[in-house]
Amino acid sequence: MFKFKTPSQKxxxxxxxxxxxxxxxxxxxxxxxxxxxxxxxxxxxMTSSGNNSILIALSAIDGDIIVPDQGGWHGFKQIAKxxxxxxxxxxxxxxxxxxxxxxxxxxxxxxxxxxTSFAGYCGEQDTKKxxxxxxxxxxxxxxxxxxxxxxxxxxxxxxxxxxxxLASTGSPKMINVGSGGFIxxxxxxxxxxxxxxxxxxxxxxxxxxxxxxxLDLVEKNLELTLNATxxxxxxxxxxxxxxxxxxxxxxxxxxxKEISWNLKKSLTIDKSGFITTxxxxxxxxxxxxxxxxxxxxxxxxxxxxxxMIIEEVNNQL
Numbered sequence: 001m002f003k004f005k006t007p008s009q010k011x012x013x014x015x016x017x018x019x020x021x022x023x024x025x026x027x028x029x030x031x032x033x034x035x036x037x038x039x040x041x042x043x044x045x046m047t048s049s050g051n052n053s054i055l056i057a058l059s060a061i062d063g064d065i066i067v068p069d070q071g072g073w074h075g076f077k078q079i080a081k082x083x084x085x086x087x088x089x090x091x092x093x094x095x096x097x098x099x100x101x102x103x104x105x106x107x108x109x110x111x112x113x114x115x116t117s118f119a120g121y122c123g124e125q126d127t128k129k130x131x132x133x134x135x136x137x138x139x140x141x142x143x144x145x146x147x148x149x150x151x152x153x154x155x156x157x158x159x160x161x162x163x164x165x166l167a168s169t170g171s172p173k174m175i176n177v178g179s180g181g182f183i184x185x186x187x188x189x190x191x192x193x194x195x196x197x198x199x200x201x202x203x204x205x206x207x208x209x210x211x212x213x214x215l216d217l218v219e220k221n222l223e224l225t226l227n228a229t230x231x232x233x234x235x236x237x238x239x240x241x242x243x244x245x246x247x248x249x250x251x252x253x254x255x256x257k258e259i260s261w262n263l264k265k266s267l268t269i270d271k272s273g274f275i276t277t278x279x280x281x282x283x284x285x286x287x288x289x290x291x292x293x294x295x296x297x298x299x300x301x302x303x304x305x306x307x308m309i310i311e312e313v314n315n316q317l
Contacts, residue, residue, distance in 0.1 A: 050168020071095020095119025117148025
């Protein structure tokens with residue numbers, strides 16, 4: 001049966017040794033330096049969670065918060081409303097941001113667009129195109145790169161495109177520790193505006209030691225996940241954003257609920273895990289089955305396992 005993603009054995013051992021006091025190092029500083037290299041941003045803060053990273057980012061924005069109409073993260077809206085920010089919903093192409101659609105919006109000065117590296121985890125955003133438009137129109141770009149950090153093509157989680165990058169290192173993310181997160185920028189004044197939420201969002205050395213270890217694996221693990229997802233997209237018909245990189249596969253179907261349930265029975269032990277059902281704001285807002293490749297153990301990204309998924313899915317469609 002399929003196994004779900006867990007931190008590497010090395011990561012678990014290091015976190016255990018730090019918890020016991022057997023290792024005493026400044027893991028937070030080590031994380032900061034590695035994240036700077038990955039993102040090309042000058043300033044990094046470690047946080048207690050991805051949502052707290054979002055809280056810090058949005059608290060620094062004086063204008064409107066622009067969110068995609070689907071394929072994002074429901075926390076974007078919830079946290080913006082908690083901060084009493086005005087939320088504007090942007091029409092997308094099944095989660096993919098077309099900057100031309102922003103022209104149709106009436107937004108205040110000093111506003112921000114927040115989005116995920118992959119729309120609904122299934123389609124890569126054109127961060128360069130988004131950046132060019134937003135720079136020309138004085139809109140801050142905030143990229144949730146929880147699934148895109150470590151991109152070998154340097155298209156995602158790249159500080160040369162996104163003004164602010166944030167990530168969760170909870171489970172099951174690319175940097176998979178079970179807790180924590182971070183936020184980065186090259187804007188020297190940004191963290192001066194967010195000192196209160198920063199103080200409330202600190203993580204600890206145990207979590208930082210795990211993040212430090214997982215950062216060494218993130219580029220390889222993301223590439224494995226992207227390749228596995230591509231294999232499924234090439235062998236399952238009618239997949240959303242089949243021409244784009246992603247870390248899951250979404251298949252529209254009017255009978256999505258029943259098919260998802262049948263796949264859970266045949267492919268998983270606990271009837272959940274890596275099979276989810278749409279409509280779902282975090283994926284797409286239409287009936288569909290989502291195969292969450294990003295949730296799987298890297299041992300299960302081998303061809304034999306992937307072909308088993310392909311066979312089961314195609315038998316159900």
